[in-house]
Amino acid sequence: MSPALGNTVSSLQRSGTFINTLIAALTICGQQLFSSFTFSCPCQVGKNFYYGSAFLIIPALILLVAGFALRSQTWTITSEYCCSCVPQLRRISLLERRLACLHFFSITGRALVAPLTWLAVTLLTGTYYECAASEFVSVGRYRAFDNISAGERQEILAGFPCCRSVPSNMILVRDEVALLHRYQSQMLGWILITLATITALVSYSLARCCSPLTSLQHRYWTNHLHNERELFEQAAAQHSRLLILQRIKKLFGFIPGNEDVRHIHIPSCQDW
Amino acid sequence: MSPALGNTVSSLQRSGTFINTLIAALTICGQQLFSSFTFSCPCQVGKNFYYGSAFLIIPALILLVAGFALRSQTWTITSEYCCSCVPQLRRISLLERRLACLHFFSITGRALVAPLTWLAVTLLTGTYYECAASEFVSVGRYRAFDNISAGERQEILAGFPCCRSVPSNMILVRDEVALLHRYQSQMLGWILITLATITALVSYSLARCCSPLTSLQHRYWTNHLHNERELFEQAAAQHSRLLILQRIKKLFGFIPGNEDVRHIHIPSCQDW
């Protein structure tokens, strides 16, 4: 790999872009696969809307929850700052509080990638929206619907997303309605993408500008957090080993790996 | 592997997400394979419901049992805290009891992954539900069923999930019933997924908040348990070797692997 390219890649990785792109790509592939295997509009009055909405919204909600839940930092922050069950033994300084906010902000950003991608892809594809909105189209201006009662009209409209169940004189109407729904769905998709991009840009700039840390301090802080965790784990491992070795010596009379095994004894039932 | 990706992967593994995802993926693949090879709706009155239900529920129950049984910790906790056969030699402190609850809770969570995945996938696919529910659909509003006796109607309805055994004037009805069942099945699937996600989130948050351990203590405790098991096994292995060597020396008069074999003697029948 050329040094310039490698440099770009490593800087992308550091800013989290790499992982965000990966998440978005996986979401897009997953949506296409999932949709082609499981989605088939019921085409019955009063069911289309719930079916389409469920396929639009529930996966996005689940991806949002998963995005928050899968980050272990979420739980660290939650239990440290929000839980009133834990007695507040130590004061939290203003700087710490602002850093936690910053951290939470970055976690939220990462968690929103997958659900926003799901919504954008499904809206740009349009089939879910077409099914959900099929009953709510106004067909007063089409002459084919003049002599048809409200109940029958509902049924015909609900049958539009399925190709088979439409009377022959309404095929033209159905095609027009389909194009209209596609237009609405894709415009919604573009609006969503634009809003998300602008929000991401503005909030990232604000966070960077109003952060209590300069760029160098931020890098130092990240490094500091990483070192803290690593050294703590090292110390904890050594501490627990020492404790356990003492208990084992009491039980068996010697320390494992030690050659000095004079006082070996068989533990009684009481000791276990 | 890049450090950012590696970091994410290791943090996923620590929170158990990696294994849960693996379990869910294996369940999905297994369900698809199993279903394509073995499932064929009997299409006979009074049998469809039992057949479909068996394929829906029994695998989920077996996966649940297996999920509990395969975790060795389940048995450790069961025998330590629940069995009244073992005399209660030592007191169990409140902290220990709460930690055992927490542990049991995490085991239950892991054990529920596979059966819930099975149910969700089968409901979203819809074929099992379609077979099980085929006899219970109300077809009063279709004119094709007007001149047909109740017994024949039952038989025709039971034949819907199989493609071959339907009169030609009922193909449209069958397609509508299939779409209806698919809708019901998939909506049930979405409700199940949503409830499971919310329950998981709420209970995990509660467990994290009301845990007697802070986040750092939790990490220390996990590490401590791991160290304890490892060192105990090391010590037990050494202890049992020493005991056996003593017995062998009594029997044969020397220690295996030792060059000092002056006192070798043939063991008498009594010694064995």
Next chain:
Amino acid sequence: MSPALGNTVSSLQRSGTFINTLIAALTICGQQLFSSFTFSCPCQVGKNFYYGSAFLIIPALILLVAGFALRSQTWTITSEYCCSCVPQLRRISLLERRLACLHFFSITGRALVAPLTWLAVTLLTGTYYECAASEFVSVGRYRAFDNISAGERQEILAGFPCCRSVPSNMILVRDEVALLHRYQSQMLGWILITLATITALVSYSLARCCSPLTSLQHRYWTNHLHNERELFEQAAAQHSRLLILQRIKKLFGFIPGNEDVRHIHIPSCQDW
């Protein structure tokens, strides 16, 4: 391998699940291969039942016997506790007797894995059952059988599992009968699997609860047995070499592999 995954794998191996899964997987693959190469229903009156039953039951019996015979512990326990030919030189304590029961119990469990898997897989596949049960179906309600004598009916029914030998007006009947047999076979399979799972769970829990050993002691005991066998074999091998070397030195006057061969002498006829 990642530590979390490795941990899971090692805990699986310790609880015997790994080997059980391997046995079950091999049985499934073996059944599929064996079945596709050798099974072809004879489709002749009076032979289908014996043929199908033989393929269902005999392999299961052989797998059961093999499961017992392949475990060396079976023979150790049998010769130690059951054979009256060996004089009872030493008393067997109650604890030892209970441990032997526990051991026998675990051997039985392992030995049942393969035959139960065989039965479950063959019943869920359904082809063996279809062949065995083909002659015993009641076809009174089908009009195609109205003008056919009992002997001919038997022959036609026996021909159902083979695709070639069915009159054209009975193809629909054959399809229905095939679906019925598949239903019966798979329901039997599910019942078998459910009963086996429940029995395994209950008996394992009972064994674990009423075991004379705690969880830690159990682990120690398993390790102890393994060490004992290994060290005994090592010592016995060295002991027997030493004894034989002494006897050879007496006979030939030197030790094989030793350079010090001054006292070589030709053995007399008496020495042999």
